Every structure is written in structure tokens, then in C-alpha cells.
Amino acid sequence: MSTIKEKIEKLKHAKNAVILAHYYQEEDIQDIADYVGDSLGLSQIAAKTEADIIVFAGVHFMAETAKILNPNKKVLLPDLKAGCSLAESIPADEFLKFKTKYPEHKVVTYINCSAEIKALSDIVCTSSNAEKIVQSFPKDQPLIFAPDRNLGTYINQITGRNMLLWDGACVVHEAFSIEKLLKLHVEYPKAKIIAHPESEMHIIKTADYVGSTAGMINYVKAHPKESFIVATEAGILYKMQQEVPETELIPAPAKEDNTCACSECAYMKVNTLQKLHDCLLDEIPEINIPEQIRIKALAPIERMLNLS
Numbered sequence: 001m002s003t004i005k006e007k008i009e010k011l012k013h014a015k016n017a018v019i020l021a022h023y024y025q026e027e028d029i030q031d032i033a034d035y036v037g038d039s040l041g042l043s044q045i046a047a048k049t050e051a052d053i054i055v056f057a058g059v060h061f062m063a064e065t066a067k068i069l070n071p072n073k074k075v076l077l078p079d080l081k082a083g084c085s086l087a088e089s090i091p092a093d094e095f096l097k098f099k100t101k102y103p104e105h106k107v108v109t110y111i112n113c114s115a116e117i118k119a120l121s122d123i124v125c126t127s128s129n130a131e132k133i134v135q136s137f138p139k140d141q142p143l144i145f146a147p148d149r150n151l152g153t154y155i156n157q158i159t160g161r162n163m164l165l166w167d168g169a170c171v172v173h174e175a176f177s178i179e180k181l182l183k184l185h186v187e188y189p190k191a192k193i194i195a196h197p198e199s200e201m202h203i204i205k206t207a208d209y210v211g212s213t214a215g216m217i218n219y220v221k222a223h224p225k226e227s228f229i230v231a232t233e234a235g236i237l238y239k240m241q242q243e244v245p246e247t248e249l250i251p252a253p254a255k256e257d258n259t260c261a262c263s264e265c266a267y268m269k270v271n272t273l274q275k276l277h278d279c280l281l282d283e284i285p286e287i288n289i290p291e292q293i294r295i296k297a298l299a300p301i302e303r304m305l306n307l308s
């Protein structure tokens with residue numbers, strides 16, 4: 001009898017499907033994926049894949065981005081409940097009202113938002129290119145940055161800008177405890193702290209490196225002799241450890257005590273290998289976007305991809 005992984009492989013080849021997975025997915029899903037990456041890397045792959053079906057093992061806004069780029073392909077998400085607290089923080093009608101108050105401002109949106117919000121944006125960014133995208137505007141161009149207030153605050157700080165920020169946040173990165181992190185650093189004084197820019201400023205200030213999930217992995221690979229306290233979702237530790245098997249990696253602690261002593265994204269973790277298999281077999285749940293929204297959302301994504 002074949003295993004679930006063998007069944008997924010068979011279905012994938014029979015249907016000319018590709019499996020894209022984010023670093024926060026469970027280990028089995030990362031193992032079976034054709035590509036594992038950060039939001040930018042996965043959207044770049046989605047933009048050029050020749051597969052007929054894209055199975056997006058990630059969250060809804062990621063699958064939506066793949067669909068915006070590939071209107072004629074079938075895009076599947078193993079579980080439609082794979083949402084994101086950042087995307088949920090920004091209803092399109094409220095954002096439209098907000099944006100209308102600032103007609104002089106251009107809108108930069110973090111990719112962690114819905115297609116409707118992207119359709120109201122001038123350009124999209126991810127955590128790996130946010131600084132570059134923001135700096136592509138003249139210094140005197142007023143900007144709105146949405147929906148992540150933490151990433152926006154960080155980019156304001158490193159660029160000296162004063163972008164207006166939407167008040168959204170990632171529940172996973174806001175779960176880190178600065179007190180516990182500083183205590184942990186006393187236990188591991190030689191460890192370097194690396195943090196995702198969705199983290200709060202007091203966490204970012206402690207970090208030796210701040211960057212996207214792919215950026216963090218590259219940084220660790222470049223310094224294999226060091227040890228690291230890793231302030232992002234714990235799923236990243238799997239691929240990171242494979243890249244640097246000898247390096248000590250310590251997850252940053254969450255405010256609430258929990259079994260992993262880390263921070264995990266409940267949205268990312270609703271996907272399972274079984275659901276991935278079932279969605280490839282039945283070709284549901286499928287992502288669909290009204291064409292007039294897709295067209296408007298495509299332009300700011302393409303602007304980002306052209307600059308990346």
C-alpha cells in the first residue's frame with residue numbers, strides 16, 4: 001500500500017501540479033513541496049511556473065497572489081481557514097475610507113493582505129524588499145504603509161521616512177516576550193539574535209539581523225560557527241537546521257507558556273499532509289477572484305516583481 005506522500009507524488013505528476021510551501025508549514029509538507037520559500041520567493045516562482053495546478057501550502061493571501069498572477073491556472077489551498085491576522089486587520093471598505101482622506105499619498109501594501117486591498121494599492125512589498133520598494137519613491141512623496149504597523153515602523157526608522165501606518169499586526173510575532181528573550185540571552189550570551197520585521201520594535205532593537213524568513217536562513221548560513229536565537233515562527237527552524245546542521249538554533253520565547261516554548265502560526269498549521277492530498281485529489285478548495293479585482297491587484301504586484 002502506498003504512503004500518503006507517494007500518493008501525493010503520483011497525483012502531482014498525473015495532474016501536472018506544483019506544490020509551493022512556506023517555511024512555516026509543518027515538516028512533512030516542507031518535505032513534499034517542490035519549492036519552500038518566503039513570500040517573495042514563492043510569488044516569483046508562482047509567476048513563472050508552467051504547471052497547470054498550483055497547490056499553495058501556505059495561507060490565503062499567498063494562494064490569492066498566485067491566482068492573481070495565474071488567472072488560467074487552478075490554484076488550490078489545502079484549507080480555506082488558513083488566514084492571517086494581518087490580512088484580517090484591514091477590511092477593504094475601511095481602508096478605502098482611510099485612503100480617501102489622503103489623496104496625495106501613494107499606497108505601499110505588505111503582501112499579507114487581501115486581493116481587494118492590493119487592488120487599492122500603488123505597489124506591494126514583502127519583508128525582503130520593503131526597504132527597496134519604499135525607497136523607490138522620491139523622499140518627498142507622502143506614503144501610506146499597510147497593514148503591518150511593526151514592519152512600517154521599522155521601515156520608517158531605517159529610511160527616515162514618516163509613512164502613515166495602518167494599525168495591523170501579526171499575532172505570532174507580537175507574541176514574543178522581550179523579558180524572556182533578554183533572560184534567554186543571558187543564558188546564551190554568545191548567541192546572535194535574528195528577528196523578523198513583523199516583530200515589535202523592542203524585539204527588533206535587540207537583533208543582530210532583521211530580515212525575511214529567507215533572509216534569516218541566508219544570514220545563519222553565512223555564519224555557521226555562531227549560535228542563534230530565532231525570533232520568528234518556529235516552522236522555520238526545520239529548513240534552517242537542515243542548512244546548518246552543526247549550528248545551535250534556539251527559538252525566541254513567547255509571552256504565554258506553551259509546549260513549544262516558541263511562537264507558532266495557528267493559521268499556517270491548519271494545513272496538513274492529508275488536507276494537501278485531498279485538495280490535490282478533489283481539486284478543491286479552489287481560489288477564485290472577481291476579474292475586475294484581479295486586474296487591479298495585478299498591477300501593484302507586477303510593479304513589485306519588476307523592482308525585485
Ligand code: 13P
Nearest residue numbers: 038039040126127212213
Ligand atoms: P516572509 O516569509 O516573506 O518573511 O513572511 C513571513 C510571514 O509572516 C508570512 O506570513
Ligand code: SF4
Nearest residue numbers: 059084085170172265
Ligand atoms: Fe499572518 Fe503572522 Fe501567520 Fe504570517 S505568521 S500568516 S503574518 S499571522
